[in-house]
Amino acid sequence: MQDSHTSETTQKSIEATIVSGILSAKIRPGTRLGENQLAALFGVSRTRVREAMMRLESRGIVHVSPRRGWFVVEPSAEDAIAVYEARRIVEAGLLRSMRTLTEEGSKALDAHLTEERNAMAAGDRQRLTYLMGDFHIRIAELSGNAIIVDILRDLTARTILISMLYQSEFHAAQSHEGHCRIFEAMQAGDFVRAAELSVEHLDDVEMGLDLTARPDPLSDLCNSLSLPPRTASPPLSP
Amino acid sequence: MQDSHTSETTQKSIEATIVSGILSAKIRPGTRLGENQLAALFGVSRTRVREAMMRLESRGIVHVSPRRGWFVVEPSAEDAIAVYEARRIVEAGLLRSMRTLTEEGSKALDAHLTEERNAMAAGDRQRLTYLMGDFHIRIAELSGNAIIVDILRDLTARTILISMLYQSEFHAAQSHEGHCRIFEAMQAGDFVRAAELSVEHLDDVEMGLDLTARPDPLSDLCNSLSLPPRTASPPLSP
DNA sequence: TGTGGCTATCTTGCATACAAGACAGAAAGC
DNA sequence: GCTTTCTGTCTTGTATGCAAGATAGCCACA
Structure with missing residues (x-):
């Protein structure tokens, strides 16, 4: 349930993998989820990745920035x-x-x-x-x-x-x-x-939250610089 | 908000139209939602219809029967x-x-x-x-x-x-x-x-529900015979 | 008359191709 | 050195093409 690419790529495994990654804090907010990267990772075409993204978007998990990419939501x-x-x-x-x-x-x-x-x-x-x-x-x-x-x-x-x-x-x-x-x-x-x-x-x-803190003080920077987030494990590397 | 094809087909209008149709009891459970029909109705390609269907499926509104079609859910x-x-x-x-x-x-x-x-x-x-x-x-x-x-x-x-x-x-x-x-x-x-x-x-x-009644005593029949449901307004005719 | 199988047609599943926009980096001008 | 502009590259948006499966209707046959 928690490794990325199983031999049998079932209908909703992309969706479940990403949600699982978030639930276990392995994927940070603002993480870019490139369609091409995910397609390569799961060995499928962009079409199915997009379908998974659409479902995740309707669940409030990811959002799309037009022509820029899909990102894990950064709640305000x-x-x-x-x-x-x-x-x-x-x-x-x-x-x-x-x-x-x-x-x-x-x-x-x-x-x-x-x-x-x-x-x-x-x-x-x-x-x-x-x-x-x-x-x-x-x-x-x-x-x-x-x-x-x-x-x-x-x-x-x-x-x-x-x-x-x-x-x-x-x-x-x-x-x-x-x-x-x-x-x-x-x-x-x-x-x-x-x-x-x-x-x-x-x-x-x-x-216990500090809601005055800006949501992206330097994670934005990390993304801009194409750096991995500041945690142990990189977001979606195999 | 309740007519089908506006001039500007926005991103989620297909989704909203169908939900609105259900909320106002104009679309019956089990109604077949053909990708081609919807694509023609909204003047878009099947791709966008499919994306809307995916989102609706994740919301529990429609389901897909493989290679048969999309249907408004018939809750058990x-x-x-x-x-x-x-x-x-x-x-x-x-x-x-x-x-x-x-x-x-x-x-x-x-x-x-x-x-x-x-x-x-x-x-x-x-x-x-x-x-x-x-x-x-x-x-x-x-x-x-x-x-x-x-x-x-x-x-x-x-x-x-x-x-x-x-x-x-x-x-x-x-x-x-x-x-x-x-x-x-x-x-x-x-x-x-x-x-x-x-x-x-x-x-x-x-x-007030009669949950012993079969969910589809004859609506299944209607669908099989390609007949419109037994209500005044047909499901999605323009 | 009833039954089994075959085929034509229609459906979705999935991949791919191309277009349009956003962005980064270089180059040019001041 | 600083700003501006341009261009190449990379991203998603959307349509389309083809394949696989399901269904219905027809035909042959018992």
Whole structure:
């Protein structure tokens, strides 16, 4: 699910690969997604790449600058606020709609929180970013409602892009603590409390952002100079 | 916004036209959307039609049957349940997140409810279907959150498709009454109550569906025989 | 009369070709 | 040295061509 070019290039693998790359913080906001590069990477023609880009655009993941190229979105401060507001609405509504936490669900969340702890102990920041977002998707999966899962996956992807732009430092321990408290409320069957905690948790994370910072203080520069982004792994190299 | 081929064929007009057609119940579920037909209708090449179809597919509005064609989705009974559940989650979360109802918002909703009454008096069922769905979108617009508006628009489109498949008769008066009660709660500033009423309203509508009915008892037949659907206006004729 | 298979036609899937615009870098002028 | 302009290159935008598959209708045949 996370390597680029499998032998069988299925219909939506380009789309899924890019979203997966964002969710695991391997693709930065503003990353250029050239049709030719992607076509070569996946061994297909530009046509199919464009179709994937169109779908991703309708999901709010990429945007096109006419005759310049496709870019992973760089959410503005207003966008960031809207995304967090949307997440509060959907996640609180979701938790409030829940009635029971199944045994499997409890185990799944427990295992997830253990993974979070392991990643924290290992200092694996990229994996941690992925897990912190995935927790909320896991909760959506408990509901069994694929529509909500899709919505939250896309919102989480945008959240990760936002955090890469505006989050000066990563309070992983605090987020993990928030997740644990939400889980405890769910285990206690108090889904109203879980919803409230979830809203507070999202408020906390949003408050930790520096939304006064320009979205692209020097990532623009990097792109202009055709330099790779300032992280360990280059965006889409095989 | 509702006629097919304007002189300026903008980037997303195909997409918007089809969604608009569904929202106003002019396009039935299962309607075949031939690439060639749409291309001719909009005066563009199949390429752009395909791009619009791709975006609509990612929004859950159409689906493709390989080498057979594009079709407006015919939600299954399970899909219908998931859509209503998702709407309850999002709309209840939305209303609970609201704090005030502005003067403009109150006027907009009031005007909308008047339109509903007018359409009921005129017996304009198609317009009524549109308005009944649009009420919920209007509420989303009050929040000023474009993400939530988009989500609810797509869910509403699917809701209308569901009602065309499973709703034996249309209790417009009952729905209108529900909308009025939600509006009253909002005017009173009681958004928790408004959220509860919204959930009940959606429950009522869902209960009015006959989900045991097969999704396509004879619309399949109509398509197979290349007959127009059994409504007044043919799906996409100019 | 019913049934099986064949073919003609129509559909989408996918690649490619060409056009138009944006950008970078060089060259020219001041 | 600085600015301006021009041109080559690279990008996406769009149409078109061809191939593969699905379907319908016809024909042969039992």
